[in-house]
Amino acid sequence: MERRHTPMEHRNIPMEERPVFMPRVNSDNLVKTDMVHFERHVGFSSAQKRKSINDHHSVIRKKYGFKKVLELSSKSKDKLSVPLSGFYLKLTDQDTGQQYSVENIFQSSKVFEHGGPYTDLLTVPPRKARKDERLQNSGKLIGYKFQGIEWDVGPLTAFYDWLYVNALKQNSQLHDELMQYQAFTDMTFNPKRAVHCEAYSLAMFVALKKRELLDKIAEPIDFFNLYSEFPVSNTEYLFEGE
DSSP states (O other): OOOOOOHHHHHTSOEEEEEEEEEOSSSSOSEEEEEEEEEOOOSSSHHHHHHHHHHHHHHHHHHHOOSOEEEOSTTOSOGGGTTTSTTTOEEEOTTTOOEEEHHHHHHHTEEETTBOOOGGGGGSOHHHHHTOTHHHHSOSEEEEEETTEEEOSOSTTHHHHHHHHHHHHHOGGGHHHHTTOSEEEOTTOOTTTOOOOHHHHHHHHHHHHHTTOGGGOSSHHHHHHHHHTSOOOSHHHHTTTO
16 A cells, blocks of 8 residues: 655655845846755765755746756756856956966955965965865955955955956856856855855856946956945845844
8 A cells, every 4th residue: 555644744854945046137136046945855975965956946947937047066967067166167367367266266365354365375276275274264354355456345245256257257158058047056055154156146147248237347346336236135135134
């Protein structure tokens, strides 16, 4: 005889909550962020994580009517996620011609109360740069400095967003395929523990490109002024007040 699940058993299904980032063209926001509940498949294997990603995307497609959603984490089945990762996506210095990953630039630009920026992190492997002990032991993060230009810590994601969208702008071979997607996710990003998310920055790039605003983002001051024209809808604001 087939065993039927009781209502209590259904309530015991583990649930997870992760954001989806959606580029916007005809609204006040460049990006709309929404938290989505889905069934979590317990376990650390790649197969279990991919099941969770599939369920997350299934809920997103049903809720918004989307056909194409791109997962950016290393567990993504889409090959496009690899070159779009901040570990691989590179920004070319127009003066020197040197290329550095978004992750290397971001980590090497951090300024703390008691040190930084640690510019030597530009040339180490990106994962090593992220885990450098000095980033944890130099006190409070107070800003960023890159190419002689200083950035404040707020708005919280502005500097990372500027790095990412400019790096992606330079990699035009990715644009056509990328523009087919309607939303972006990153299963490894937990908004209660972190703020910067490449899936959010990617959604912002798509919105800027569709609005034909990419020619206004190269200079930090121009990007910041443009950034300030739109209400921010990242996870920082979703959890504000908690």
